[in-house]
Amino acid sequence: MYPMGQPYDMNNMNGGAAAFYGIGHGLLDDGLFANTPAFLTQNLMPPQHFQQRPPSFVVEAFSANGSSTQQSSVGGWSQPALISNGLNNNPLNSISQALSSVSQISTRAPTPLMPDTNFLAPLRPDFGKQGDQIVLRANHFRVIVPSTLLHHYEVFIQPDKCPRRVNREIIATMVQAYQQRIFQNNLPVFDGRKNLYTKEALPIGRDRIELEVTLPGEGDDRKFQVSLKWASQVSLELLQQALNGQKRSVPKDALDAIDVILRHLPSMRYTPVGRSFFSAPDRFFHPLGGGREVWFGFHQSVRPSQWKMMLNIDVSATAFYKSMSVIEFMTEVLEIPNLHDVRRPLNDAQRVKFTKEIRGLKIEITHCGSMRRKYRVCNVTRRPAQTQTFPLQMDNGQTTECTVAKYFLDKYKIKLKYPHLPCLQVGQEQKHTYLPIEVCHIVPGQRCIKKLTDTQTSTMIKATARSAPDREAEINDLVQKAAFNNDPYAKEFGIEIATSMTEVFGRVLVPPKIMYGGRTRQTATPDKGVWDMRGKQFHTGVEIRVWAIACFAAQHQCKEDALRNFTNQLQRISHDAGMPILGQPCFCKYATGPDQVEPMFKYLKQTFSGLQLVIVILPGKTPVYAEVKRVGDTQLGLATQCVQSKNVVKTSAQTLSNLCLKINVKLGGVNSILLPTVRPRVFNEPIIFMGADVTHPPAGDYRKPSIAALVASMDAHPSRYGASVRIQFPRRFADERTGKVKDERTERIEDMAQMVKELLVQFYHSTRFKPTRIILYRDGVSEGQFYQVLQHELRAIREACMMLESNYQPGITYVAVQKRHHTRLFCADRKDMQGRSGNVPAGTTVDSGITHPQEFDFYLCSHAGIQGTSRPSHYHVLWDDNSFSSDELQQLTYQMCHTYVRCTRSVSIPAPAYYAHLVAFRARYHLVEKDHDSGEGSAHSTDSSERPVTASRPLHVHEETRNVMYFA
Incomplete structure (x- = not known):
């Protein structure tokens, strides 16, 4: 038994450095891929194409001193000698020319990208053939x-x-x-x-x-x-x-x-x-x-x-x-159970909440008979109708101050029922037009563009x-x-x-095999998009020796016995998974409110040498979550794992396993990898996978910035990813037609060149290789913005490469990933349906019948639908220096959907694109100040402050956080 509210007994703790630091360091010193069988030449039979190429072929590594470091490459990534940090701009021989003879996926010299409004995407190279054929119907007529x-x-x-x-x-x-x-x-x-x-x-x-x-x-x-x-x-x-x-x-x-x-x-x-x-x-x-x-x-x-x-x-x-009276609307927004409770004035918090919801809506007046004039609400007054005044012009030309309540009594003979309630200010704010709430009605047919609450969602x-x-x-x-x-x-x-509906032929691709670690190095084969990790251990598990617990749930909500049971069960599951959480936590205390997060975390960092993990128990949606992530990720470099108190009190093996998946990668571990022997041949050379996304705050909120996120793989599996983040404020411009100043958000990543450069350098430091191919999965771009975004970002990627070496020209493949479309696929034969919802099988691919007449695009439903109708992701290749065939890119994309670290199932988009989304959402928490009303959930919900965010720089995380997947 150990008393809550006091530190655990530290006599049983190993106060040394975190085990995972040793693991990470060893991988780097010994060569990242030295112990990976797939990348040992003798373990990989080179394809016939490789055997025919000249034996003198070399790929040069980034050089610190101007001389090239040569490495032999015969089907794998051989390890060059370690190079001191720093990169030069000395020209090298064209990598792309050499690469054309390395792989069956040839790399042509990158085509110069010039500004061209008539830019055309690559032509479809062929139609895919791999996979089992399936007959489908698509909702295209x-x-x-x-x-x-x-x-x-x-x-x-x-x-x-x-x-x-x-x-x-x-x-x-x-x-x-x-x-x-x-x-x-x-x-x-x-x-x-x-x-x-x-x-x-x-x-x-x-x-x-x-x-x-x-x-x-x-x-x-x-x-x-x-x-x-x-x-x-x-x-x-x-x-x-x-x-x-x-x-x-x-x-x-x-x-x-x-x-x-x-x-x-x-x-x-x-x-x-x-x-x-x-x-x-x-x-x-x-x-x-x-x-x-x-x-x-x-x-x-x-x-x-x-x-x-x-x-x-x-x-x-x-x-x-809803089309309803504004009085009824107010009671719904403020969750006032009946109209009798409206007899009291609104407090400040109620008025602010009501203002946020009704501002921008159209209302119509009801006190003028059939003439129901419409207005747009611009504000809600602080004062009630009985004291809110406005300048009233009298018949004699003089102006006097008159209250809204008195005006309605004198003008319309209406005695207000709710004179203690505020008024709606309508029209232009400087004109001071006020209307009592009770004479206003919400105009029908107004779409809600504000974010829904979790309950509404x-x-x-x-x-x-x-x-x-x-x-x-x-x-x-x-x-x-x-x-x-x-x-x-x-x-x-x-x-x-x-x-x-149009009938089309699709193909169900074969899923990859998933490789785990431990002594047995077991593999798992996904079945219907899901696989089981039971009896298997992480590919690279982290040993956790120094860890702490901070419980921000009330003691009556999360009692000592429940917390003790949760800890014991977590240790048992983590040990089985090959990520042993050893001993007792070095610290375990109850706490309340976000103000205690920073001092507590500073105390933990200073007191417990080699602290690896802080498990934070939360009572539900709370501002504590944002503060935990802000302090842990950006201030102190502490790995944190938040857990809802309900999952502590009533825990399950599935919940604990999911926690272990996230904890292991946050500490630098590797959960699983694609079985090297069945991966596409493009993996035989240094390749970097990138994912990019831009997320925006709620519609109409131009005070908060957009978040641009770029992630990139940092190993050959690929399993580990680094991230780079920027904040982007709306571009302000004058409307040519009206002359009004407007704000416009952009979908392109403005500082793409520097972000790519950061991640290429980080990749080199992690692997001692420079990538010969860059595969970018770009999320969040609509068809109408394809080429505007591509022209900026492709040029930026090339610029980043040239910053590192003037003649560094890796082959670039740029793929737009779209989830927000309305194409759905249905099985023509009921026998092919899977799951309770009767969806298409995971791996279903369509590249004909409903795709572009000539350009390189395809639909891939990579996940197993759980609820509702599965939505296939649409992939449109906007640039391809690597000359992928349809089968190669479709299979590669499908396999990348199996590398998402948070779960043991294939997801709907490739992991890099998914991670970019997570990074952007996490960055929004990093921007939240302590007093913001934020909580765990969608980052778009951080909407409590009307103050503009003052940051206007790259959004950096702590140095110790940067090298791990803190966003998992």
Whole structure:
């Protein structure tokens, strides 16, 4: 028995340096791959291609003194002599020329990248053949397009600040008013902004014409000036040629025109959000709480494919604000159970919470009869209606201060029921327009762009989850009800839509074997995307001798017996896993609040030499989590593992095993590796895998920065990763049309060159090799930003290489990874379905039928679906110096999905891309100040402070943290 609140008995502790420091040092001194059988030449039969190349081939290592250090490379990574730190800029022989003879995946000399708005992605090298064939249906519906010319007109509407809904109303009124004179037999379509298309040319030539349009208003009629001018002809024949492979690029103007045609009617019928359409629930309501509810709808987008156009249709759901009185809205947001409790004034915390939720929403007034004017809320007053004053101009021209409550009594004969509640400030903030809450109503059809709470997210998932067969049936039902072929606008332009899903052939790839460590060096073969670690030990386990426990949960919530049992069970599981946690913790105390984190951690660091790990028990979502990570990762270099108190009180072997997976890599260990003998041959040479992502704070919050993260592998397995982080503030610019200053976030990583350089140097220090290939998986970029982002980031990668050596030219493969799309795959044969949700098998790959007509892309569902319908990841190769075949890149990508350290299952995207996401989220915690209301969960939830983040520099972690996977 040991007393809680006091340090454990240190007599049983080994006060020496952490064991994992010794392990890491030994690997470096002995050569990182010296003890790895896969990289010993005699253990790896070189392919025939290797045997034919000249025996004099050498690959040079980074040199510190200007002379090249040569190393023989025959199918493996041989170890060069150790080189002192520092890199020079002396030119070396072209690596890429030598590499062309090394592997069956040849590396061509990198093509110069020049600024070019017409840049084209690599062509598809071939179609994949590996794997077992499977018949699938995709929610893509064939679009039959005539080979005709369309006419494109530019539209300018004055006043020009109207929303798209009003713009569509203006154009519909204009077409009706000028049907005989201008539009004649044409039935034009409009995108809601400035693009209008007709089947036949309008009788206006190429002149600009001005038309006046009047919309009836609630009071006075509203008048608009519409300017119409011919812009261009759009050839659908050129589109057909591109689909047939006769033209290199797909004409964007034709895609845009078809998209506008097919979206015109639903845009008038439903509430458009992005590429989806929603309608208010009429029978089944799914409230989320906080004045929000789920709206269901459908997604629709036009996509080019081999030989044909496709219409991607999917069910969609998002959160909208409920149409309700603002009084009711306030009670939901503040969780006030009944209106009787509204008789008390709001306190400051309630007012701030309510302000954050309602600011930016549109409301309509209810005290003027049928004239329900609409306003946008800009603030909530500090003072209640009975004391909030504004300057009122009297009939005699004088101005007097009048309270809002008195004004409504005098003007409208309305005695306010809730004069003690604050007012809504609407319109422009400097105009001081105030409305009592009780005369306001939330305008229907407003999408919620603010982040959902954890409870709301959980409710949303439950409301929207559909098994694959159910989702397929729901999509087919949507298409039947939509009756696209009865759409008068589609008919006008001669467009027809197939009524059944497209059938495609896919392939189920063979999963890699996973290798563990210990004496037996056992392997595991994934089955349905999952494998079992029981009876196996980590490939490289860390021995933990000096460790501590800090419990921030209340003692009644996490009692001594529960904590003792948790500790014993964790030690047992960790020992079985080959990561023994030895002895008793050197420190075990209860603590409260984030203010105690830094002094406690400093005490631990100073008192216990070689402290390796601090296990932190948390009561739930709490600001303590952010402070633990800020202090541990950035200030002191302490490895920390947070555990929810509920998982301590009621622990399980699965939970403890997952904790061990994370702890081992945080201390520099290696959980498992891909079995070297079955890996792709690209691993036979030094190769670095990178993952990149940019995450943004909640929409509309321009005070907080975006986080750009880049990770890179640091060994040959690949299992260990390093990270580099930058914060990026929005770019401020003046709108050319309005002159207003606006903020714009960018998806590209601005300081990419320095970040890549950092990680290349770190890779060299870890392995004593310079990579001959760079494979980058880039997450978070939409199709419309592909080439803008690529041109900046590819150039930056090359710049980073040249900073290190002027002639250093590793082959670069740049792959965009997309998860936010609406393509779904369904098994045509029920026998192929897997799991309770009836999803496609893990490893299902599709690279024909629904992919790009000519460019190198594919869909891969690398994970086993647990809940709902699996979403395959879409991979689009934007650059490829390494000349991968389809089979090579698909198999490589699938294997990389099995290297994620947090679980024993394949994940939905390659591990580097996943890690970049984790690093960016962790960095957001590093920016959180102590008094921020943050807690464990999504980093986007750190939203409690209105102060701008002052940091404007690279976001560094502690030196001891930098060399391990602190973000795991």
